[in-house]
Amino acid sequence: DTGVSQDPRHKITKRGQNVTFRCDPISEHNRLYWYRQTLGQGPEFLTYFQNEAQLEKSRLLSDRFSAERPKGSFSTLEIQRTEQGDSAMYLCASSFSREGLGFRQFFGPGTRLTVL
C-alpha cells in the first residue's frame, strides 16, 4: 500500500505529557499537511510543508504545537504539555504542489489522541 500512513493510530496520554505523531506521505508528493479534527467538526488546518520548508505555521494552535519535516520525507507533530482540550484526531495529508501534477490531497487514517 503506497498511501499516507500515520503512527500511532491511537494514543492515550496523561495531561502534561508530551506526545509525538509521525506521518509518512506518498513518496512522490512534496507537500505534507497536518489537520486536527474534533468530534462533530471538519478538519482544521494546522500547518504544511513543501519539501523541508514549513510554509505556514501561524495556524498551529499554540506554542505547545510544533512540526518538523527534516529531510522532506516523513513529518512529526509534537504536542508538549498536553491538555484535555488537545484530545482529537490528528490527520496528515500529502499532495503535489502544482495543479498540473494533481493538487489533490490524500489523507492518512489519522492518529486519535486522548488526554486523560
Place this chain on the structure above:
Amino acid sequence: GDSVTQMEGPVTLSEEAFLTINCTYTATGYPSLFWYVQYPGEGLQLLLKATKADDKGSNKGFEATYRKETTSFHLEKGSVQVSDSAVYFCALSEGYSTLTFGKGTMLLVSP
C-alpha cells in the same frame, strides 16, 4: 477569512431516494471547491472537485456544480445506496494550498 457552511445532519434516506446536501462558502478570492467523504472507519477521500464557475464535478453518481453567483456547491445524487452512508465534507482551497472544511454532514441510507 474563508469559511464553509454545510447543512446539518444526519440526513436519513431510504435506498434509491434523491440526495441533496447543501454547501455554501465565503472566500476572499476565487477558490477551488471539493467534496470529501469519510466512510466508517476509513480516512477522508476526495469525492469530486470543481475549479471554476459553472464547472460540474462528478464521481460515483454524485454531482456538484460550482455556482459563483450563489457561492454554493451543493452535492446531489439521483439514487442513493446503503453503501453511500458516510460523512460528507464540503471544502474550499485558495491558491492550491490548504483546505478549509465545513463541519460535515452524516448521511444514513436504509434498505
